[in-house]
Each structure stands twice: as C-alpha cells, then as structure tokens.
Amino acid sequence: MLQTRLLLLLSAASIIAVLFFLPKVVVDDENVTMDKDGETKITEKKGPNTMGLDPSHTQKLAPEDRSIINKLKEKLKSSANIEKSAIFADSLASAFQSVNKLDSAAKYAGLVASYKDTEENWQKAGNAYYEAFKFSMSPEKATLLGVKVRNFYEKVLLRSPDKVDLKARIAVTLTASQNPMKGILMLRDVLNENPDNREALYNLGLMSMKTGQYRKAIQRFGRLAVLDENDYEPYFYLGMSYKELGEKDSAIQSLGRARERLGESEVELIRTIDDYLKEIR
Numbered sequence: 001m002l003q004t005r006l007l008l009l010l011s012a013a014s015i016i017a018v019l020f021f022l023p024k025v026v027v028d029d030e031n032v033t034m035d036k037d038g039e040t041k042i043t044e045k046k047g048p049n050t051m052g053l054d055p056s057h058t059q060k061l062a063p064e065d066r067s068i069i070n071k072l073k074e075k076l077k078s079s080a081n082i083e084k085s086a087i088f089a090d091s092l093a094s095a096f097q098s099v100n101k102l103d104s105a106a107k108y109a110g111l112v113a114s115y116k117d118t119e120e121n122w123q124k125a126g127n128a129y130y131e132a133f134k135f136s137m138s139p140e141k142a143t144l145l146g147v148k149v150r151n152f153y154e155k156v157l158l159r160s161p162d163k164v165d166l167k168a169r170i171a172v173t174l175t176a177s178q179n180p181m182k183g184i185l186m187l188r189d190v191l192n193e194n195p196d197n198r199e200a201l202y203n204l205g206l207m208s209m210k211t212g213q214y215r216k217a218i219q220r221f222g223r224l225a226v227l228d229e230n231d232y233e234p235y236f237y238l239g240m241s242y243k244e245l246g247e248k249d250s251a252i253q254s255l256g257r258a259r260e261r262l263g264e265s266e267v268e269l270i271r272t273i274d275d276y277l278k279e280i281r
Contacts, residue, residue, distance in 0.1 A: 065099050086115040093128060102132040106148070113152065119159050123166070126152030130169050139176060146173030164190055168199035175207070196227055205237060214241040225257075232261035232269075239276070248280050255280075 061069065072095060076088035093108035109128035113121040126149055133145040150173055153166040168190045174183025184207065190200040205220030218241050224234035239255035242248075259273045 061099060061101070065095070069095050082115050086112050089115065097128070097131075102128070102135055103145075106132045106145070110148065110152070119156055122152045122155045126156065126166070126169075130173070133173060133176075142173075142176045143178075146176055149173045164194050164197055165199050168197055168203070172199065172203050175203070196223070198224060198227065201227075202233075205234075209237065209241060212244075214244050217241045230261060232258040235261065236273070239273075243276065243280060251280050252277060 069092065072088055072092045076085060076092065079085045079088060089108045089111040093105045093112065096102075096105035096108065106125070106128035109121075109125040113125040129145055129148040129152065133142055133149055136142040136145055150170050153170050157163060157166055168187060171183045171186035171190060174180065174186060177183065184204075187200045187204050190197050191204070194200075201220045201224050205217045205224070208214070208217035208220060218238060221234040221237045221241070224231065225238065228234075235254045235258035239251045239253075239258060242251035242254055255273050255277055259270060259277075262269050262273075
C-alpha cells in the first residue's frame with residue numbers, strides 16, 4: 001500500500017526516483033566496518049519492496065515537437081561551424097528537456113560541452129545527466145548515467161572545489177554504483193563540510209527510509225523543513241516516516257503541512273495525501 005501510493009506521488013511530483021533502487025544498506029555509523037581485506041562491510045536491513053515506474057520521458061513526442069526536433073537535428077547535421085553546432089545542440093537539449101526526454105537532453109548537453117569546452121557547459125551537461133540519472137528506473141542504466149555525471153562534475157570541481165552541491169550529487173550517483181557505501185560516506189563528508197546541504201540531507205533521508213530507519217529519516221527531513229518551510233517534500237516524508245512508526249498525530253500534522261504547501265493544480269498529490277490522511281485516521 002505504502003509503496004504503491006509513494007510511486008504515485010513520485011510520478012506526480014517528479015521526486016527523485018532513485019530511492020527505489022538504492023542499495024538496501026543501513027547507514028548508521030556503528031554498522032559500518034572494514035573487513036580484513038580493507039573493503040567496506042555494511043549491515044543489511046530489509047526495506048520496502050522495489051517496483052518499476054514509467055517516467056514521463058518514455059512517452060511519445062507530439063507531432064509538433066517532433067517536427068521542431070527533426071529540423072534542429074538536420075541543422076546540426078549540416079553545420080560545419082562549431083559555434084552554430086553548439087547553438088543547435090543546445091537548442092536540442094532544451095527541446096528534449098521541455099518534453100521530459102531527459103536522456104536525449106543530456107546527450108545534447110554533453111555535445112555542447114564537447115563543442116565548447118568550458119566550466120559552465122561541463123556543469124550544464126552534468127546537471128542534465130543528473131536529471132536523467134534521477135529518473136532512470138533501471139539500475140544498470142543509472143550506473144552508466146552516473147559515470148557521465150561524475151565525469152562532468154569532477155571537471156568542474158577541479159576548477160571550483162567549493163561547489164559542495166556537486167560533490168553531494170556525485171555521492172548520490174555512487175550509491176547506485178558497485179560501491180554504494182563510498183557514496184554514503186561521501187554524503188556524510190558533505191554534511192560535515194556543510195551541515196545544511198540540501199542534497200546530502202535529502203538523499204540520506206531517502207536512504208534511511210529505504211532501509212527502514214525512520215527515526216534517522218525524521219532527523220534529516222526535520223532539518224530540511226526548518227531550512228525551507230515552504231517546501232512540501234520534507235513534510236511529506238516526515239509524515240510517511242511517522243506513519244510507519246505508528247505515530248498518528250505527528251503523521252497527520254506533517255502530511256497536513258505538506259498539503260498546505262501544494263498549489264491547487266497539484267490535484268494528484270493532494271488526492272494522494274488525502275488518501276493517506278484517511279487511512280491514518
């Protein structure tokens with residue numbers, strides 16, 4: 001029941017979908033040890049069942065969108081000028097982004113960076129690949145996209161090491177790699193450097209929910225709610241965590257606050273929260 005409705009919320013709100021294939025590892029400090037070969041050893045704990053999600057970027061293009069994109073592709077293909085090619089590639093990235101074709105948007109953002117090798121373009125490409133990574137429901141595909149994210153962000157960090165958000169995003173991609181604990185430890189390092197970093201707090205909170213550590217999740221999302229009182233997501237996840245712990249009053253209060261922060265157009269989200277509130281009451 002929880003997983004089905006959470007999937008609906010994720011689909012409607014475009015919340016990070018990587019939650020459902022994150023490794024089921026407990027991230028309490030006392031459960032992290034090293035084995036005799038120096039490899040990270042972690043304690044596993046059963047989490048929610050994983051399920052697939054059909055993201056919006058798998059939908060077919062409308063004829064008018066397809067026409068615009070095809071024309072831009074032809075212009076790019078026939079261009080012999082790097083400056084113009086970069087402009088066409090950037091337009092294609094924007095066009096695909098506007099119709100939620102995130103993989104294609106990332107591909108062309110990366111192409112822009114290959115034409116114009118600048119820090120700004122590296123970060124734009126990294127951002128595009130990170131969006132595609134977040135909504136990939138295949139662990140294998142997420143791993144490949146994560147490599148792309150790291151390649152671009154690491155180039156940025158060589159010049160601008162103070163961009164902590166990029167470090168946090170790199171860490172998130174590592175949680176979907178063959179060494180997830182490296183990403184978790186990196187997220188903790190980010191929090192040590194900046195205790196209020198949203199990327200780190202948010203993703204560690206999701207991981208805590210994934211592994212059934214709802215008290216830890218409450219700490220993470222509670223801090224996020226303090227940092228941005230207008231953001232409904234922390235309150236939603238607080239409500240879900242309290243619900244799983246059987247603390248009805250706190251769950252109702254948090255979900256109510258999440259609902260108050262949604263616009264009237266967010267019909268699906270409001271309906272989902274209302275269903276939860278009816279179930280709890």
